[in-house]
Amino acid sequence: MSIGIGIIGTGTVGSGVLEILTTRTESLSRAAGTPLKVARVAARFEHELAPWKALGIPVTTEVATLLDDPEVHIVVELAGGYDLPRAWVTQALERGKSVVTANKAMLAKHGGELFPLAAKNGAELRFEAAVGGAIPIIRALREAFIASDVNSLACIINGTSNYILTRMFQDGMGFEQALKEAQAAGYAEADPTFDVEGIDAAHKVALMATLCGGRRVDFEKMRVEGISQITAADVAGAKELGCVIRLLGLVEVHPTGVDARVHPCLVPQAHPLAGVNGAMNAVFLDGSTTGPSMLYGKGAGKMPTASAVVADIVDVAGILHRKSPVHDLSWFGGEEAPLFPTSDVEGPYYLRLQVGDKPGVLARIAKVLGDSGISVSRLIQHEAIPGAEGVTMVVDTHVVREGALLEAIARIDALPETVAPTVVLRFYEKGVGA
Amino acid sequence: MSIGIGIIGTGTVGSGVLEILTTRTESLSRAAGTPLKVARVAARFEHELAPWKALGIPVTTEVATLLDDPEVHIVVELAGGYDLPRAWVTQALERGKSVVTANKAMLAKHGGELFPLAAKNGAELRFEAAVGGAIPIIRALREAFIASDVNSLACIINGTSNYILTRMFQDGMGFEQALKEAQAAGYAEADPTFDVEGIDAAHKVALMATLCGGRRVDFEKMRVEGISQITAADVAGAKELGCVIRLLGLVEVHPTGVDARVHPCLVPQAHPLAGVNGAMNAVFLDGSTTGPSMLYGKGAGKMPTASAVVADIVDVAGILHRKSPVHDLSWFGGEEAPLFPTSDVEGPYYLRLQVGDKPGVLARIAKVLGDSGISVSRLIQHEAIPGAEGVTMVVDTHVVREGALLEAIARIDALPETVAPTVVLRFYEKGVGA
Numbered sequence: 001m002s003i004g005i006g007i008i009g010t011g012t013v014g015s016g017v018l019e020i021l022t023t024r025t026e027s028l029s030r031a032a033g034t035p036l037k038v039a040r041v042a043a044r045f046e047h048e049l050a051p052w053k054a055l056g057i058p059v060t061t062e063v064a065t066l067l068d069d070p071e072v073h074i075v076v077e078l079a080g081g082y083d084l085p086r087a088w089v090t091q092a093l094e095r096g097k098s099v100v101t102a103n104k105a106m107l108a109k110h111g112g113e114l115f116p117l118a119a120k121n122g123a124e125l126r127f128e129a130a131v132g133g134a135i136p137i138i139r140a141l142r143e144a145f146i147a148s149d150v151n152s153l154a155c156i157i158n159g160t161s162n163y164i165l166t167r168m169f170q171d172g173m174g175f176e177q178a179l180k181e182a183q184a185a186g187y188a189e190a191d192p193t194f195d196v197e198g199i200d201a202a203h204k205v206a207l208m209a210t211l212c213g214g215r216r217v218d219f220e221k222m223r224v225e226g227i228s229q230i231t232a233a234d235v236a237g238a239k240e241l242g243c244v245i246r247l248l249g250l251v252e253v254h255p256t257g258v259d260a261r262v263h264p265c266l267v268p269q270a271h272p273l274a275g276v277n278g279a280m281n282a283v284f285l286d287g288s289t290t291g292p293s294m295l296y297g298k299g300a301g302k303m304p305t306a307s308a309v310v311a312d313i314v315d316v317a318g319i320l321h322r323k324s325p326v327h328d329l330s331w332f333g334g335e336e337a338p339l340f341p342t343s344d345v346e347g348p349y350y351l352r353l354q355v356g357d358k359p360g361v362l363a364r365i366a367k368v369l370g371d372s373g374i375s376v377s378r379l380i381q382h383e384a385i386p387g388a389e390g391v392t393m394v395v396d397t398h399v400v401r402e403g404a405l406l407e408a409i410a411r412i413d414a415l416p417e418t419v420a421p422t423v424v425l426r427f428y429e430k431g432v433g434a
Numbered sequence: 435m436s437i438g439i440g441i442i443g444t445g446t447v448g449s450g451v452l453e454i455l456t457t458r459t460e461s462l463s464r465a466a467g468t469p470l471k472v473a474r475v476a477a478r479f480e481h482e483l484a485p486w487k488a489l490g491i492p493v494t495t496e497v498a499t500l501l502d503d504p505e506v507h508i509v510v511e512l513a514g515g516y517d518l519p520r521a522w523v524t525q526a527l528e529r530g531k532s533v534v535t536a537n538k539a540m541l542a543k544h545g546g547e548l549f550p551l552a553a554k555n556g557a558e559l560r561f562e563a564a565v566g567g568a569i570p571i572i573r574a575l576r577e578a579f580i581a582s583d584v585n586s587l588a589c590i591i592n593g594t595s596n597y598i599l600t601r602m603f604q605d606g607m608g609f610e611q612a613l614k615e616a617q618a619a620g621y622a623e624a625d626p627t628f629d630v631e632g633i634d635a636a637h638k639v640a641l642m643a644t645l646c647g648g649r650r651v652d653f654e655k656m657r658v659e660g661i662s663q664i665t666a667a668d669v670a671g672a673k674e675l676g677c678v679i680r681l682l683g684l685v686e687v688h689p690t691g692v693d694a695r696v697h698p699c700l701v702p703q704a705h706p707l708a709g710v711n712g713a714m715n716a717v718f719l720d721g722s723t724t725g726p727s728m729l730y731g732k733g734a735g736k737m738p739t740a741s742a743v744v745a746d747i748v749d750v751a752g753i754l755h756r757k758s759p760v761h762d763l764s765w766f767g768g769e770e771a772p773l774f775p776t777s778d779v780e781g782p783y784y785l786r787l788q789v790g791d792k793p794g795v796l797a798r799i800a801k802v803l804g805d806s807g808i809s810v811s812r813l814i815q816h817e818a819i820p821g822a823e824g825v826t827m828v829v830d831t832h833v834v835r836e837g838a839l840l841e842a843i844a845r846i847d848a849l850p851e852t853v854a855p856t857v858v859l860r861f862y863e864k865g866v867g868a
Contacts, residue, residue, distance in 0.1 A: 020581050020723060031580050033759060128578075134724035136570075136578035144562075144570035146465050147454050147744035272730060275709040289454060289737040290568035296706060297727030307723040310581035322758045325467060 003032065003317040004039030006072035006097075008063055008088060009079035010048045013102055013129070014041075016306025017076060018052060021313070032314045034321035039071040067091050074316050076309060077101040086110050093117045093125065098320065100312040102129035102305055108203035108219045111210070115332035124319060124326045126312035131204045132157055134304035135297040136311070137283045141211040142327070148287030150212045151253040154428055157204045159279035159299045160195035161227050161247040163187040165235075165264075166277045169244055174232045187279050197226035198247060198262040205249035208283070209260035213253045215337035217260045223342050225263035229423060234352055237394045238266050238425075240380075241350070244274045248428055252340065259340035265428040266350050272431070284431060292431045343403025348377065348427045351395040353412065354420035357384045361417045365393070368415070372408035374400050390419040402426075437466065437751040438473030440506035440531075442497055442522060443513035444482045447536055447563070448475075450740025451510060452486060455747070466748045468755035473505040501525050508750050510743060511535040520544050527551045527559065532754065534746040536563035536739055542637035542653045545644070549766035558753060558760045560746035565638045566591055568738035569731040570745070571717045575645040576761070582721030584646045587685040588862055591638045593713035593733045594629035595661050595681040597621045599669070599698075600711045603678055608666045621713050631660035632681060632696040639683035642717070643694035647687045649771035651694045657776050659697035663857060668786055671814075671828050672700050672859075675784070678708045682862055686774065693774035699862040700784050706730075706865065718865060726865045777837025782811065782861045785829040787846065788854035791818045795851045799827070802849070806842035808834050824853040836860075 049059035075092040118125035167178040182188035206219035243266040252259040276282040281299025298304035375398040483493035509526040552559035601612040616622035640653035677700040686693040710716040715733025732738035809832040
């Protein structure tokens with residue numbers, strides 16, 4: 001029996017998937033154990049479909065036609081967005097068709113409804129390409145690391161932010177300039193909010209946190225902070241400390257809940273994550289039996305993302321062909337994981353304060369920190385720059401509870417001497433020297 | 435139907451596998467889709483079996499008893515060595531039992547006979563743990579990167595050598611001292627030959643090269659060189675060039691043959707492989723559609739290796755339970771891959787020459803290099819050290835053909851002025867700045 005594939009969307013990733021499926025048909029069919037065939041392609045406009053029509057592939061501008069096509073056994077959703085894909089995927093699953101998607105936003109938002117629907121209809125719902133592009137992280141969490149509890153994970157999972165932070169580190173440029181360069185180089189959108197404010201990363205982190213902890217994590221409840229407040233001074237300060245700044249997704253599974261978050265961190269240069277430069281992605285995981293591991297690769301782009309989609313298609317085709325039971329992720333729709341209170345997280349922190357250049361300021365700040373039980377490991381007071389408002393003070397703390405630290409920062413920011421909100425960055429040191 | 439597992443060997447990895455199987459039975463059975471049961475354990479001596487017998491697991495000191503046991507569906511071979519394991523695995527496969535092993539030496543040597551035997555008897559033969567411990571590289575090559583031609587791979591796949599090279603780099607110590615330290619720390623055997631001379635790495639590289647190229651690569655025909663000739667001076671020289679020295683396994687699939695080899699290389703510090711320190715392992719692969727990727731983790735040790743064995747057991751149990759067709763690697767027994775002639779490999783090289791401190795030496799060496807068409811990118815002549823024989827000259831070449839280079843080196847080593855054989859290290863630069 002030949003397995004028919006229906007592709008929705010002929011944009012960047014969709015074209016990549018079609019290129020791979022049409023040029024590697026034989027080896028992919030051999031791997032699946034059954035012939036694979038592109039049964040239909042759907043896109044909004046005829047001109048997008050023309051190249052595939054010319055190859056003799058049935059095409060349609062109506063997604064309904066593709067979903068109704070009895071020759072389509074696997075629906076590959078690559079259109080992007082929340083609502084339309086959700087409707088299409090729902091209809092596909094209700095008809096017992098399996099689905100492969102790269103749509104992290106849809107799954108982070110509607111996974112709780114879609115995964116049980118897939119299980120109920122005996123269909124697969126696969127999403128390797130939704131997290132980390134070519135990096136086989138979903139496969140690793142579901143299969144390769146099955147003998148381990150992965151209770152700790154840190155990742156660089158947004159290429160745009162990492163490209164910007166890398167350029168800031170390499171050339172000492174500010175955020176705005178690095179963003180412009182990233183936009184010119186095609187690494188950032190005209191409206192970069194989704195990427196630089198951590199939202200894209202949060203979608204992916206929520207999916208990984210769900211797989212790590214075994215209960216659904218709601219990305220809308222996560223602490224998410226982007227990189228737009230990072231300055232050239234912070235990057236230089238990090239460098240002085242032997243660190244780079246990285247926008248990290250962090251997952252820690254505690255007995256009482258899951259701590260899942262996205263925010264910039266200081267990462268020591270000896271840490272494997274510090275060597276992840278430019279638009280590359282990486283996931284660092286610490287499994288109870290595997291020890292520290294890292295998967296590194298291209299997190300986005302046409303062919304890397306398409307490769308992950310195609311690997312899922314091959315797997316699902318093999319399952320359908322052999323009539324194997326599908327993987328049941330219906331627990332995704334079950335009880336939500338309680339989020340571990342971020343205030344209880346402990347670690348060392350980096351603070352950048354902007355304060356008036358007056359005698360006694362240091363003493364007042366030291367008093368606030370001391371009263372809150374925050375122990376300072378190092379304090380550097382930069383000389384006043386003519387024309388700049390106030391002076392910059394950089395403080396590294398010993399291990400503190402985040403709740404206590406943030407309360408102290410609120411008090412510091414309320415001091416009349418403080419001229420700008422304090423920047424707070426966590427040190428991520430797990431796995432250094434591993 | 436419950437799937438019975440028979441474990442041969444209760445050494446480090448065997449105990450780890452038994453610990454995981456007996457403590458995580460429920461979650462592993464859920465992942466396999468069927469109950470898993472340790473049906474029998476075999477070891478040479480009763481005292482090795484006592485702890486497992488105490489748990490109520492049937493034990494035996496006769497491997498034949500385990501192989502004959504109808505309750506054993508999956509034979510897990512963790513005894514090590516070449517000949518006995520080969521006989522056991524052969525008998526298991528002939529009885530249609532599937533096999534999971536961590537034995538790279540046996541597979542590198544006898545894979546050509548064992549994989550076809552497995553396919554003929556409808557049995558699985560799995561070996562994730564044989565290459566890179568906890569790193570899921572076999573799974574990646576066979577499944578996750580199925581949509582890519584992985585024509586280029588570089589790996590740090592022997593923890594002992596990497597530990598020694600890391601210590602040499604960090605503390606400027608010589609090979610002998612670093613080896614002693616590695617032995618004291620438990621990272622090197624009393625007889626370290628297998629590890630430091632690249633043989634262990636060659637077994638693993640042959641298996642990966644076979645999967646990359648789709649034809650069996652014979653490890654005995656590979657160019658294999660260890661690290662025992664590397665001196666503190668080489669490590670310091672590499673550092674001056676912004677590089678570290680790493681024992682790399684290299685695979686390049688050419689249309690005319692496979693270039694598979696193991697030897698030390700200079701790796702720029704910006705390369706992801708340069709950040710792989712201590713006993714850690716990593717595989718860097720460049721897929722035609724995935725782009726550069728790296729998998730990093732613990733390449734050895736009780737629990738990391740056991741995790742990979744258990745992940746294979748879970749997979750195989752699922753396949754047996756669902757009566758799915760097994761994966762057919764019988765091509766392993768087919769035509770052998772022609773090895774790409776190492777003399778045709780091109781790249782830049784590092785040379786360390788030891789020559790008499792006489793006028794005119796430099797001119798003679800420069801003439802030999804020039805006559806062979808070897809273009810020098812940088813030459814450093816160290817000052818004579820009192821008491822040392824001759825002076826050290828370090829030469830970095832532009833891109834040259836390895837054959838031409840080695841001919842020139844032979845001529846240089848034959849010069850009366852040359853007091854010790856020249857050390858030749860290749861630069862590995864693929865993927866820097868990726």
